[in-house]
Amino acid sequence: MTSLNMVTKLKGTVVLMKKNALNYKVIGGNTVVENEGDTVRPTLLDTSVGFKLISASKADATGKGKVGKETFMDGFVTSIPNLGDIQNAFSIHFEWDPNHMGIPGAFYVKNFTQDEIFLVSLTLEDVESHETTNFICNSWIYNAEKYQTERIFFANKAYLPSQAPQPLVYYIKEELKTLRGDGTGERKVWDRIYDYDVYNDLGQPDESPCLYRPVLGGSAALPYPRRGRTGRKRLEKYPETESRSGYFYIPRDELIIPQKSSDFVVNTLKLISQHETPQLRSLVRLQNDQPEFNSFDEVLSLFAGEHPDFPTPLVIREDRTAWMTDEEFAREIIAGVNPNVIKKVEDTTTINKKHLEPYMQDGVNVEQTIKALRLYVVDYQDAILPYLRKINATGAKAYASTTLLSLQDDGTLKPISIELHVPHPDGDGIVTTSYTPATEGVDASIWRLAKAYAVVNDACYHQLISHWLHTHASVEPFIIATNRHLSVVHPIHKLLLPHYRNTMNINANARDVLIKAGGIIESTYLFGSYSMELSSDVYKDWVFPDQALPNDLIKRGVAVKDPKFPHGVRLLIEDYPYATDGLEIWAAIKSWVEEYVNFYYKLDAAVADDSELQAFWKELVEVGHGDLKDATWWFKMKTRAELIETCTTLIWMASALHAAVNFGQYPYGGYIVNRPTKSRRFMPEKGTPEYDELAQDFEKAYLRTITPLMETRVNMSVMEQLSSHVSDEQYIGHRIEGDLWTYDSEPVEAFKKFGKKLAEIEQKLIERNNDESLRNRNGPVKMPYTVLYPSSEPGLTFRGIPNSVSI
Template identity: 65%
Template sequence: MFSGFAGMMNRDQKLKGTVVLMQKNVLDVNELTAVKTDPIGIIGGAFGAVAGAAGTFVDTATSIFGRNVALKLISATVADGRSGKGKVGKQTFLEGLLSSIPTLGDKQSAYDIHFEWDVSKDGIPGAFYIENFLQHEFFLVSLTLEDVPNHGSIHFVCNSWIYNDKKYKSDRIFFANKTYLPSDIPAPLAYYIEEELKTLRGDGKGERQEWERVYDYDVYNDLGDPDSKATLARPVLGGSSTLPYPRRGRTGRKAAKKDPKSESRSGFVYLPRDESFGHTKSSDFLAYILKSASQNVIPRLRSVVTGQFNQPEFNTFEDVRSLYDGGIKVPTNFLSDLAPIPLLKEILRTDGESALKFVQPKVVQVDHSAWMTDEEFAREMIAGVNPHIIKRLSEFPPKSKLDSKLFGDNTSTITKEQLEPNLGGVTVEQALQNNKLYILDHHDILFPYLRKINATETKAYATRTILFLQNDGTLKPLAIELSKPHPQDDSYGPVSEVYLPASEGVEARIWLLAKAYVVVNDSCYHQLVSHWLNTHAVVEPFIIATNRHLSVVHPIHKLLLPHYRDTMNINSLARNVLVNAEGIIESTFLWGGYSLEMSAVSYRDWVFPDQGLPNDLLKRGVAVEDPASPHGIRLLIEDYPYASDGLEIWAAIKSWVEEYVNFYYKSDAAITQDVELQAFWKELVEVGHGDLKNSTWWFKMQTRAELIEASTILIWIASALHAAVNFGQYPYGGYILNRPTKSRRFMPAKGSPEYDDLAKNYEKEYLRTITPKNDTLVDLTIIEVLSRHASDEQYLGQRVEGDLWTSDSAPVEAYKKFARKLAEIEEKLVQKNSDESLRNRYGPVKMPYTLLYPSSEEGLTFRGIPNSVSI
């Protein structure tokens, strides 16, 4: 009887919990990207391993994890009398595998656990230690404590890889989903929170290891590979005013032997372990697909095209369309080698035994030739994949900011006489005054590099395109200026030629070529600046600074966390196979070996506050301030799909952030007194974006308004801006005629054989000028991967933690309101796209602008705004 009573007391002093975890992901990204040979064969083995592991896991899970995973609770309210630190409970092991929990995700498993813990003496748990005695890691999803006396449930959202205990210098710790400003952190938890931040900051020494979680900064000195060959050397980006750059995550690899300033390259690229793709769906395979495509599939495609069939060029536009209709004839063993790669096989559709076909890009799904029209050429500047570069022309002729001592007079040679016949009866002065003239200017970024670029097999021009806003709301191109360096020296200024629209004869063919040179420049600027630099690269320092200085219980950490998902991972992958020396971008885009260097030149002019949409529109002159307008600004191009849709999304983000920030910060003084926030912002400015630290435009982070604006801008960059410049890549650029990435010949001079050939067979001459067949196959293969949504993508208004990301109900409800607002915006945008009076929304190609629809399904959808730069 006594023993039974004691047992009851013992049970009363136990807290019941549920631990959710996942087995080690067989497709470990760091292992995959280390593949050097036969990636397709290894992929097959990996897929088989996944299938095998899934089949046996449930049967063996309890025996594997039971006594090999231990937890200890830590009190948030009761301190150890000697140290003042929160009291630590007894070690407790996982118990039985729970067979059915409705909330379990894919490949997740749940376990019972019971802690010896008396709330009346030990207090309310606020953290826990976990130890893994297994040799392999697992992914810890969460711990939930149920029915805590006088408290209810306590949730610990973890989402972290746990390695063998011996791998760590300090015990792994997780905190409950309570949210605190630093001044409000319970004293018993303060020590543990600061120790965790110290762990994440590391000591800045040595080569980082796979299991580590250290966030530190480095310059971009790992793009080249000088130890392999001299032509693979690349300059260091970052750390200088000449080539400034945002910082990347430090890996600590040894210096290259032939260039001590460069980091040696290896297949393994460290990133903090929890930044790895930790999910089990298609995003896990991204590294594998890109690696196998670049090392195996693409070389075989090139071999098939140039070797076996000796057809290195497209000869007609129909040849290009055959990539989607008839396909490329390939050996049957090529298709069989693709079999183990389901996603890649889906991208390169295979029909029968000998044809490999690409998905038909959206831009030619309705009309094969509408891309050639002037209206579509202009429309894509405001509704295409690079819709935020066009500016209002405020002076004529357009001038340059280049140093005239080095580059001569770069003032445009376009004249009023060339423009006015197409201005509908108004003068250039009147058109300027009425905000009717616009420019797509790709002159200054390119001109200083033209001589170097044109010394290779590519041939290019710096370009300026003048456009006229017509009464029907569409833009009409008026003139294109093509400029190249003076034969004697850059200081003599450019040699320029102006081309005017033409619809008949050889002049129409010349005009089509002129537009191609413009689009080639736009494609390169888009990929290297709009996309890579201004979304991928600029966000990474925010991720590093956040993890080094904002604890997981800090409200701004919780606010920003969804917008960092997978970014460091995709960036490290890009440095390995996409933007590296002679990587996919350098190999297939005009800027070639100068690609990242030119993006560094562009970064000199990067201004963080101007990355917010309203400021961007005002700075480019395409909008004016107007308090009577819904968003405080009025678009001068009223039917501007990217801008009008974007303003709706921007306003929703800002409203959500404002409500959230004001919930936690009751005054501006609370901002200045937040030591974690101040340390985060100081390091972000002085180190993460340190090459621009002396810029006067940085927010001082002294007021709630500054925090709201900064957070809104960051969320906008990571979500909507990235969506706008990424997920249209294949829909627009998958048809290489519409978005060529290279130009290989200069414009033919009148009277030359090339000019005569253009008159006889303009398709062949056009194709000899733009991206060749080999590079087209590479471009299509890669941008189709990068234009797809993963099946487990998290979209704006969603969180992977559901409602458990904070225990505060008001922010949770505010976030739900934000999600509802986004759904309302999507309905509004759908209605806009059905309004045929808004011609810029669908254009001659009949391709409605859907890139800023918030939601999407998996795949190549041309819509959807993920929370983060996740691909």
């Protein structure tokens, strides 16, 4: 029999957010309670928040871990360092008999106040052999009456399902059941349910029929990755469309604690969409007198003066005209904001040899160039041509472009032809016009316009496909499936968690502001109301294994497998900044993931027998990316190699790939003449007033062709925000929990090694940018390729890889 003397007071520390950290509103209609004061209310020290420990080693008669007596916090702890000025620590003492109750492995928490609190952590001292037990929580806790099941948290120990302590199994399964929900009802702000839905909330046909948008996802015609379900009501007249009334629900813990900087970004996007920023209000007055830019100097004036409207984009910081060179145009294809589209030319049957041969290296012919692996293409004909008839009927004047480039002996690329395609006006067929480089007279102006039309294609494809579809949209189903089937104690959940931070939140805000009908993307980019439909068409050919960088490079023909080269890949364009830097980051991620996976899975059979992992993968394939579920390229998820490749690819997509296609938006595109997003005129023909204008005043004609003044200002404002790092960003190689994210020392040490490797890579990339023989690293604009440096300071830095798609 246990003696009463064996009942001890188990000491602990609870960390909560200060009340002043909760003073904010969530954009996208999601209003969270605002609180006043700068300290936690004294009532939290009596019976306002209750805690009950749960045993991981002693079970009751039903097999569930024993639950201890409810306990409340004692008082403030002032001796704990490094909490910052937005957290408070409280002491707590649990009545706990270790002989009878065993070792705590989880706890219940109840909030009896009317306001939500943010629970950071619970730490227990002297639990077993005088060790400390940590519970990293980072979760919003609402009043207990809001929940149908009690809020539970688990110690930072990772278990495969077959290895979980039996007394905790019931609690682990019940928590997953809670997170899955029952698929019914409209979600409330305090809910924590992860579920799937199609993109049926982009349109607002109840406001205007012109704001109707088709449902993306759930059909072969318009497939799409799934987004988080909100459960809002459908429109009566348009039952396939979800109402946009109320707030854009996301599971509560996906809404991170914002510091003023991160909250400011989303607020600014909301204001921009409503034309409420001071810059745009002043612009409305300006438009009465000046509806257009008339010269490049007028565009440059946006960056002039003691208090400029916008910061100077890096692409013109050192040289204001170098962007116009053919070398820079070509360099940005492999070192710009959309560096993963260029392909090797495999078929010469459609190439106009007569036009090309005068521009080939040393007069060699097309066949010789192909054989030497020196001819490359950026081709948007298949993706864009089907939409041109509809787009050009809206007032736009656009082409689908094919840009051919030749690799030179000095490692640079040279554009040798741009083909502009439009549908034949009489019906079937295509009208194609070829343009070749020129340096003098009106021919030079026409060549510059041809490059502009090609860049408009690239800018639109980048924003809708390379950026939105291939990172934001494609990652969200993984987040939902992970939380529905991988418990918080599962090692793969712990591995992937940092790479999901804020993604569902920023995606919900994108649906509310950026990609909605009539939103910023539709108003400032060429495709207008067809923008998201285009991304659905491209998703039909999405292949998850090809999102892995080495596979992508090989598939595009810009690299070949070669075990003699680092990372097993030989680049055919040796000085390819995105690829060379990206392969370094990819290899570091994969090495870290291999160590981690192999620590927990000693044999392939452990992967196949992991019930949670198998449920996660089955639902991810059949539901999350269910429109492509019949594809044969999906991994079977039966081996460690498949799990390692999956996790590496997902982490790459969420971190480095997103960084590469996001944080260069303003540095390259902030100067609209370098990266226009619209075209409003066709190429002028001889004998027309437009041709005469082009001959007389190239800058004015160019500016009348590309994105107009108003849309330029809006687009610049958005890109500036999206290209900036917030002060509370979490970068690759770092975790918000420090070393406390798992008890297992080997993974902790492997993660530290990963961080050190990333720091070494950053130094290597700096050295590459200082190598003057690598002409594509800086280019004519003298703009070093720094976007894949792992670290960054806050702000518009053109560097830094966040862990996740967080902006």
